[in-house]
Amino acid sequence: MAVTVETEQMLAAKFEAIFPHLDERQRRLLMGAEARALGHGGIRAVARAAGVAENTVSRGVSDLDAGDPPLGRARRLGGGRRSLSETDPGLRPALLALVEPDERGDPMSPLRWTTKSTRTLAAELTRQGHPVGADTVADLLRSDGFSLQANAKTIEGKQHPDRDAQFRYINDQVRDHQDTGDPVVSVDTKKKELVGPFANAGRQWRPAGEPVATRTHDFPDSELGKAVPYGIYDLAANTGWVNVGTDHDTAAFAVESIRRWWNSIGSSDYPHARRLLITADAGGSNGYRTRAWKAELAALAVQTGLDITVCHFPPGTSKWNKVEHRLFSHITMNWRGRPLTSHDVIVQSIAATTTRTGLRVHAALDTNTYDTGVRLSDRQHDALPLSRHDWHGEWNYTLHPEEYEQVNNAPDPFDQPSPDLAWLAHPALTGLPPDEWDALITTLMTLHDQQRETRLNKRRGHRPRLTAPGTGRRPVLTLADRLIAAILHHRLALSQVAVAALFSVRPETINRRIRETRQLLQQAGHSIQPGPQRLATLNDLYTLATTEGITTPPEPKAAC
Incomplete structure (x- = not known):
């Protein structure tokens, strides 16, 4: 039916x-x-x-x-298709040859430079006469002890020979300060964060199918900008203070963050403190080579009355900084998967960060502006009440709460040579009478301003500038200095290396400035003609100046 x-x-x-x-x-x-x-x-x-x-x-x-087959078997004995590794004995060796380490593989094989996915490997094996699928390749690799492996960050760069000794020195300094009840803080700048509806790594619980909508591209919002969190972690109290800036990460911003921590929490937690120990990375706004960092700390020492000792971690060891894994890592976990839509959201998320071990975090918004390109002259630096420790004084030093000479560091007029280089503008060296020199400088000033504004406009993507013209980083060499450098090189044949030593800058800087100055001179219709003298060394330059009756300063040290 x-x-x-x-x-x-x-x-x-x-x-x-x-x-x-x-x-x-x-x-x-x-x-x-x-x-x-x-x-x-x-x-x-x-x-x-x-x-x-x-x-x-x-x-x-x-x-x-x-009737029933033997008990415990779903198929009769010998049933099923034989595996490819049995029917094709050459399959397994061919596969292992493809996935062996790159340094042992065939350097002429294109697969060496290709992502070795199971599909790619299967295609290559099939081309070699071993028809196989991606799933079978994966099974064979697993049976031979292979698995997907990511890169492992285990190879460190060049290590300073005194790296471990510096760690021990920092540990001794920390113990010494903590034994006397003086504060010890670890400081650093956290990664800058985009402010706005941007995607943030991580996930959080939400109704299924309703993820938070974010922008598809991470272009900074011109109005909201970025957030610059600067963290201060108190090692003894297990507390953190984060100053969320809205401008630039400069030395002034870093020290202002420490100042805010001290005025808000530190002075009350350590009312009898006479010293402050700061552990910091070797670079960035609080780097050991940053003169502005030391100058700002000197002012903070005078304001607080504290001896401020700074111990820097050796280069390449920033991951050992306590603030990284005691504070910043927990902040990142706390706001994972959550768009940082405003500065208030960032501040509140940081302040809400806690751990089971008792971490407490305070956060504040800093809307101040901080100038970039601040330079400290040798005289200003030498006037600081700074004493270097006997052990690696470049890494370990103390700022004392003593009044010091405030040296004027106003920028040199851009159309005039630097004061210590004014003798190089003598007509005997430049070949230009004073009136021609002044006229040429005036013309070049106009052309330079146009050239600089065009370059900055292109860099901004032809958007309107946010700062007034003339602000920003102070130039290393004035326009007059650059013109002198070009004349010394092209008129007197002085090498760029010697000119760089004379101006105390790197040869790369002199090369770039001379090239830019020649472009301006071509626009002005002026060319530098070779002079009667050909100089090989700086000694020849000083000898020529003495012969012409020019008063010269002492010969400069070679630039490092």
Whole structure:
């Protein structure tokens, strides 16, 4: 009799409910029993209801007629298709040759420079005469002990020979300050964060299918800008203070952050403190080479009355800074998966950061502006009340709360030579009378301003400038200095290395400034003609100046 549609539907429901609980052989036997019970047309009806081939149902009927196979097996002994590694003995060696380390592989193989995914490997093996699929490649690799491996950051760069000794010195300084009840803080600038509806790494619990919508591109918002979190971590109290800036990460900003911590928390937590120890990285706004950092700390020492000692971690060891893994890591985890839509959100998220070990964090918004490119002259630096320690004085030093001479560091007029280089503008060296010199400088000033504004406009993407013209970083060399450098090189044949030593800058700087000055001179229609004198060294320059009756300062030290 014909099998009705209702019967097939009933069988389909039965199979859907019971098949997940049966193995392959049991499912075959069940389908065979149902087919025999239906009689003529049963095999085809059961196959449609179960969604399998009619041959599978026929095998189930045959198994029922033949009786049970050996106990514990779903298939007869020897059943199934042989693996490719057995039918193709060369497959496994060919695969291992493809995935061996790059330094041992064939340097001419394109696969050496290709992502070795299972699909890529399968395609290459097939091309070599070993037809195989990506899943089989993955199975073979796992059976041979391979697994997906990421890069491991274990190779460190060049280490300073005194790295470990500096760590021990910092540890001794920390113990000495903590034994006397003086504060010890670890400081650093956290990664700048985009402010606005931007994607943030990590995930958080939300209703399914309703992720927080963020922008598709991470272009900074011109109005909101970026947030600059500067952290101060108190080692003894296990507390953090984060000053969230909205401008630039400068030495003044770094020390202002420490000042805010001291005025808000530090002075009350350590009312009898006479010293402050700061541990910091070797670079950045609080780097050991940054003169402005030391100058700002000197002012803070005078304001607070504290001896401020700074110990820097050796270069390349910033990951050992306590503020990184005691404070910043927890802040990052606290706001993971959450867009930082405003500065208030950032401040509140930082302030809400806690840990099971008792970390407490305070945060404040700093809307002050901080000038970049602040330079400290040698006289200003030498006037600071700074004493270097006997052990690596460049890394370890103390600023004392003593009044010091405030040296004027106003920038030199851009159209005049630097005071210590004014003698180089003598007509005997430049070949230009004073009136021609002044006229040329006036022309070059106009062309330089146009050139600089065009370059900055292109760098801004032709957007309107946010700062007034003339502000920003102070130039290393005035325009007059650059013109003198070009004349010394092209008129007197003095090498760029010697000119760089004379101006106390790097040869790369002199090369760039001379090239830019020549472009301005070409626009002004002026060319530098070779002079009667050809100088090989700075000694030749000083000898020529003495011969011409020019008063010269002492010869400068070679630039480092």
